[in-house]
Amino acid sequence: MQTLSRTTGNSTHQERVMQQPTSTATHASNLIRFHGLTMLLVEHEGVEYIPLKPLSDLAGIDWRNTKKAAQGEDQAALYAPKWILPPVLAGEGGASTPSREALYIRFDRAHMYLARINTAQMRAQGNVAAADQLLILQKEWANVLHRYETHGIAVKASRVSALRDLLGAAKIRDSLADPRERIAFTHLLHEEMRAVGLPLDILDAPQGRLPLNS
Secondary structure, three states: OOOOOOOOOOHHHHHHHHOOOOOOOEEEEEEEEEOOEEEEEEEEOOEEEEEOHHHHHHHOOOHHHHHHHHOOHHHHHHHOOEEEOOOOOOOOOOOOOOOOOEEEEEHHHHHHHHHOOOHHHHHHOOOHHHHHHHHHHHHHHHHHHHHHHHHOOOOOHHHHHHHHHHHHHHHHHHHOOOHHHHHHHHHHHHHHHHHOOOOHHHHOOOOOOOOOOO
């Protein structure tokens, strides 16, 4: 989408360390759609992870090479890969074959993983449509990174459009003469704010009091 040993000359020892049982503090967090893939997001020791193999399959990369590279010293520091036993969803109990540990990476690093995939290699392996789509995303992410490093902030274009629509809706609400209509419109406006990730409850935190002797 798990502490790994540093790369040493003893690859057998390293593989043994990587395959040691991990903590059982793992549970399903969400079922997500991630760039055309439907995957189970898991939370392990307070951090969200996503399985790596579907991302590798999407890019048409050999899984053995992906697995080895992701656990290399630098990529391990970037993606924080962990071997995690996938949680069993409700209704899946009683399976004849128990689940095996799978390699996961931090969910908040998954876009970086996709950003570093060689789309020319994907295209050479016949994944032309997927390569074209990923290249579009990589260009978008490059622009976002540039804006962030240049201006200190980057806002997704769709979010800007949503915020503009909310401001327009607020103006319409304020122009309504009927108090009942304003109340109904306010409820609708709050629902739209939640939909774009701006719930009002984040603004309800109590304000701390200033010390009297300040």
